[in-house]
Amino acid sequence: xxxxxxxxxxxxxxxxxxxxxxxxxxxxxxxxxxxxxxxxxxxxxxxxxxxxxxxxxxxxxxxxxxxxxxxxxxxxxxxxxxxxxxxxxxxxxxxxxxxxxxxxxxxxxxxxxxxxxxxxxxxxxxxxxxxxxxxxxxxxxxxxxxxxxxxxxxxxxxxxxxxxxxxxxxxxxxxxxxxxxxxxxxxxxxxxxxxxxxxxxxxxxxxxxxxxxxxxxxxxxxxxxxxxxxxxxxxxxxxxxxxxxxxxxxxxxxxxxxxxxxxxxxxxxxxxxxxxxxxxxxxxxxxxxxxxxxxxxxxxxxxxxxxxxxxxxxxxxxxxxxxxxxxxxxxxxxxxxxxxxxxxxxxxxxxxxxxxxxxxxxxxxxxxxxxxxxxxxxxxxxxxxxxxxxxxxxxxxxxxxxxxxxxxxxxxxxxxxxxxxxxxxxxxxxxxxxxxxxxxxxxxxxxxxxxxxxxxxxxxxxxxxxxxxxxxxxxxxxxxxxxxxxxxxxxxxxxxxxxxxxxxxxxxxxxxxxxxxxxxxxxxxxxxxxxxxxxxxxxxxxxxxxxxxxxxxx
Numbered sequence: 001x002x003x004x005x006x007x008x009x010x011x012x013x014x015x016x017x018x019x020x021x022x023x024x025x026x027x028x029x030x031x032x033x034x035x036x037x038x039x040x041x042x043x044x045x046x047x048x049x050x051x052x053x054x055x056x057x058x059x060x061x062x063x064x065x066x067x068x069x070x071x072x073x074x075x076x077x078x079x080x081x082x083x084x085x086x087x088x089x090x091x092x093x094x095x096x097x098x099x100x101x102x103x104x105x106x107x108x109x110x111x112x113x114x115x116x117x118x119x120x121x122x123x124x125x126x127x128x129x130x131x132x133x134x135x136x137x138x139x140x141x142x143x144x145x146x147x148x149x150x151x152x153x154x155x156x157x158x159x160x161x162x163x164x165x166x167x168x169x170x171x172x173x174x175x176x177x178x179x180x181x182x183x184x185x186x187x188x189x190x191x192x193x194x195x196x197x198x199x200x201x202x203x204x205x206x207x208x209x210x211x212x213x214x215x216x217x218x219x220x221x222x223x224x225x226x227x228x229x230x231x232x233x234x235x236x237x238x239x240x241x242x243x244x245x246x247x248x249x250x251x252x253x254x255x256x257x258x259x260x261x262x263x264x265x266x267x268x269x270x271x272x273x274x275x276x277x278x279x280x281x282x283x284x285x286x287x288x289x290x291x292x293x294x295x296x297x298x299x300x301x302x303x304x305x306x307x308x309x310x311x312x313x314x315x316x317x318x319x320x321x322x323x324x325x326x327x328x329x330x331x332x333x334x335x336x337x338x339x340x341x342x343x344x345x346x347x348x349x350x351x352x353x354x355x356x357x358x359x360x361x362x363x364x365x366x367x368x369x370x371x372x373x374x375x376x377x378x379x380x381x382x383x384x385x386x387x388x389x390x391x392x393x394x395x396x397x398x399x400x401x402x403x404x405x406x407x408x409x410x411x412x413x414x415x416x417x418x419x420x421x422x423x424x425x426x427x428x429x430x431x432x433x434x435x436x437x438x439x440x441x442x443x444x445x446x447x448x449x450x451x452x453x454x455x456x457x458x459x460x461x462x463x464x465x466x467x468x469x470x471x472x473x474x475x476x477x478x479x480x481x482x483x484x485x486x487x488x489x490x491x492x493x494x495x496x497x498x499x500x501x502x503x504x505x506x507x508x509x510x511x512x513x514x515x516x517x518x519x520x521x522x523x524x525x526x527x528x529x530x531x532x533x534x535x536x537x538x539x540x541x542x543x544x545x546x547x548x549x550x551x552x553x554x
Contacts, residue, residue: 004283004284004287004295004299005226005227007296007299007310008224008226008299009226010303010308010309010310010311011299011300011302011303011306011308011310012302012303012306012308013225013226013227013228013229014225014226014229014233015302015305015306015307015308016305016306016307017301017302017305017306018224018225018229018302018306020305021220021221021224021279021280022221022225022233022236022237024275024278024279025217025220025221025237025279026236026237026240027240027268027272028213028214028217028272029214029237029238029239029240029241029243029244030240030241030243030244030247030268031244031265031266031268031269032210032214032241032244033241033242033243033244033245033247033248034244034247034248034251034264034265035152035206035207035210035265036152036241036356037245037248037356037359037360038248038252038261038262038265039148039149039152039360039475040359040360040362040363040369040373041128041130041248041249041252041258041261041363041369042130042131042148042258042261042262043130043131043132043137043145043148043149043258043363044128044130044132044258044363044369045130045132045133045137045138045142045145045363045364046123046124046125046128046130046133047087047123047124048087048121048122048123048124048133048138049070049074049085049086049087049090049121049122050074050086050088050089050090050117050118050119050120050121050122051117051119051120051121051122052073052090052095052119053119054094054095054096055069055073055095056122058095058100058102061102062101062102064102066122066124070085071085072100072104072106072107073090073091073095073100073107074086074090075089075090075091075109075114077089086114087121087138087139088116088117088138088139088140089114089115089116089117090114090115090116090117090118091109091112091113091114091115092112092113092114092115093109093112116139116140117139120136121136121138121139127256128252128256128258129256129257129258130258131148131196131199131258132145134258135195135196137196142479142483143476143479143480144196145475145479146475146476146479146480147200147475148199148200148203148475149356149360149471149472149474149475150471150472150473150475150476151200151201151203151204151207152203152204152206152207152471153207153352153468153469153470153471153472154204154207154468154472155203155204155205155206155207155208155209155210155211156207156208156210156211156467156468156471157465157468157469157472158204158208159207159208159209159210159211159212159215160211160215160461160464160465160468161461161465162208162212163175163179163211163212163215163216164215164461166178166212167212167215167216167219167285168285171281171282171285171286171289172216172217172219172220172223172281172282172285173216173220173276173279173280173281173282175212175213175216176213176216176217176220176272176275176276176279177273177275177276178212179209179210179212179213179216180209180213180269180270180272180273180275181209181273182205182208182209182212183206183209183210183213183266183269183272184266184269184270184273186202186205186206186209187206187262187263187265187266187269188263188266189202190202190203190206190262190266191259191260191262191263191266192259210269211468213269213272218234218237219282220279220282221233221234221237222234223282223283223284223285224280224282224283224284224302230445231391231445232388234444234445235384235387235388235441235445236384238384238440238441238444239380239381239383239384239441242377242380242381242383242384242437245373245377245380246374246377246378248373248377249369249370249373249374249377250370251264251265252370253370280298280301280302281294281298283295283296283298283299286298327455328458328462330455330458330519331451331455331458331459331462333519334519334522334523335523336522336523336525337451337519337522337523339506339507340450340451340507340522341459341462341463343503343504343506343507344443344446344447344450344459344463345462345463345466346466346499346500346503347404347439347443347500347503347504348443348447348463348464348465348466348467348470349466349467349469349470350404350439350470350496350497350499350500351436351439351440351443351467351470351500352440352466352467352468352469352470352471352474353470353471353473353474353477353493353496354407354411354432354436354439354493354496354497355433355436355437355439355440356470356471356474356475357474357477357478357489357493358376358411358429358432358433358436358493359376359433360474360475360478360479361478361482361489361490362376364478364479364482364486365486372426375426375430376429376430376433379430379431379433379434379437380433380434380437382434383434383437383438383441384441386399386438387399387438387441387442391442391511392511394511395509395510395511396442396446396449396509396510396511397504397505397507397508397509397510399438399442400438400439400442400443400446400504400507401501401502401504401505402435402501403435403436403438403439403442403501404435404436404439404497404498404500404501404504405435405497405498405501405502406431406432406434406435407432407433407434407435407436407439407493407494407497407501408432408435408493408494408495408496408497408498408499408500408501409494409498410428410429410431410432410435410494411429411432411490411491411493411494411497412490412491412494412495412498413428414428414429414432414487414490415487415488415490415491415494416487432493435497436497439497439500444460446507446510447459447460447463447464448460449510449513450507450508450510450516450522451516451522452516452517452518452519452521452522454518455519477489477492508525513525
């Protein structure tokens with residue numbers, strides 16, 4: 001009986017059919033970036049100060065500019081060692097009892113006590129309308145902005161479990177369809193939500209659907225290509241996320257209202273509903289569900305599109321059938337499995353915290369948010385090529401650890417560079433972004449190579465949940481620590497990345513090593529290597545004997 005890999009070899013490991021599906025599914029990664037990092041523009045918090053109706057009337061009557069009005073009436077406070085106009089406090093004074101007039105150039109209010117804002121805020125809008133300004137989510141309510149990204153990652157976390165089960169139970173194709181229906185409905189509802197609580201609930205549902213669709217399509221894509229193409233296809237699929245990162249600031253520049261931007265981010269998911277008629281179900285999944293006839297039918301259609309013909313068309317078998325039942329305890333029961341699990345979980349967490357933190361930091365540094373976002377996005381592209389260039393020449397461990405360490409060192413140095421050295425600071429921050437992007441893309445396939453077959457999916461699912469937890473923590477780390485000192489988050493990111501890089505060095509090298517099949521292969525890797533060497537030597541001897549016999553016959 002033939003396995004699916006046998007038939008795929010005949011149908012074409014990466015033929016025209018797979019390339020068509022690959023191109024279609026890569027489009028999914030583009031709007032996913034808008035969902036994941038769109039908060040930089042949707043939650044943009046411009047410079048703001050306390051509103052005072054008496055000051056507003058006086059400004060209009062005297063035709064003052066905003067700058068002059070602020071200089072005269074907004075108190076100056078010490079923020080992280082820098083004197084600047086307060087965003088959250090105002091003078092506790094009745095302006096009608098002061099000497100403030102249209103001719104006033106200076107006003108001494110040093111003895112006047114301060115109080116929290118009583119009449120809302122005024123904003124230096126800079127052309128953007130975000131939900132932070134719409135709902136006045138600043139000062140003591142600023143943590144609600146953090147919740148916008150955290151609830152998205154909460155949806156991701158739930159989706160990791162729910163859609164993982166759903167895709168294994170009902171198939172990759174139907175999971176993809178359901179996720180896009182959910183995305184279209186929740187995304188549009190989010191764009192018209194009347195209050196912030198409903199926004200957070202819908203944002204969580206939106207994240208739930210988006211992560212499910214991304215997971216289903218990623219798994220489907222890797223299941224229909226040959227083994228030798230899986231890593232390349234997986235890395236390039238993630239690279240299209242970076243394409244979306246470059247498109248996002250262009251959209252945000254022209255679409256300045258966060259609600260319309262949300263609608264534009266959602267619109268592609270309506271288009272993706274049509275994929276149901278253009279993308280087949282995974283033959284591997286069908287075989288695992290004892291639907292070999294349907295799997296064979298799809299494989300024959302793939303072969304036909306690839307202009308190939310199947311020679312074997314008998315019964316298909318599940319090459320991974322009969323494996324042991326996976327248990328969560330298997331990830332922690334033995335020493336090496338336990339070590340791998342903890343290190344990988346920490347690296348998933350680090351990747352999410354540092355990557356999201358560096359992206360969201362673009363919105364609070366005070367530069368041109370659009371230009372800074374594009375520059376930081378451009379450095380993500382070399383990441384995929386550096387990975388493809390090094391993993392088969394150098395291995396996995398050294399590039400993986402180096403990427404973490406480079407990201408950590410860059411963050412630490414950037415934190416202590418003065419703002420006057422702007423371009424040097426920008427270059428170092430971009431190097432850090434490059435390093436953490438490499439880490440994020442590498443942790444996915446390194447994770448799969450460090451677990452035996454029967455527990456591999458469970459291991460990836462459990463470890464990757466730390467990515468979603470890291471995403472929930474990242475906005476609070478960034479915004480709350482930045483309120484103390486703007487560069488403090490960079491120090492935290494740097495230390496975490498350095499620790500992650502050091503831990504990676506404790507992992508074994510997996511280049512050229514067959515995927516482990518049992519826990520014994522993990523606990524006694526030398527035995528596995530010896531078996532591989534012996535098998536290679538045996539194949540060489542058999543091939544040599546066969547060649548000698550053919551020569552003698554001639």
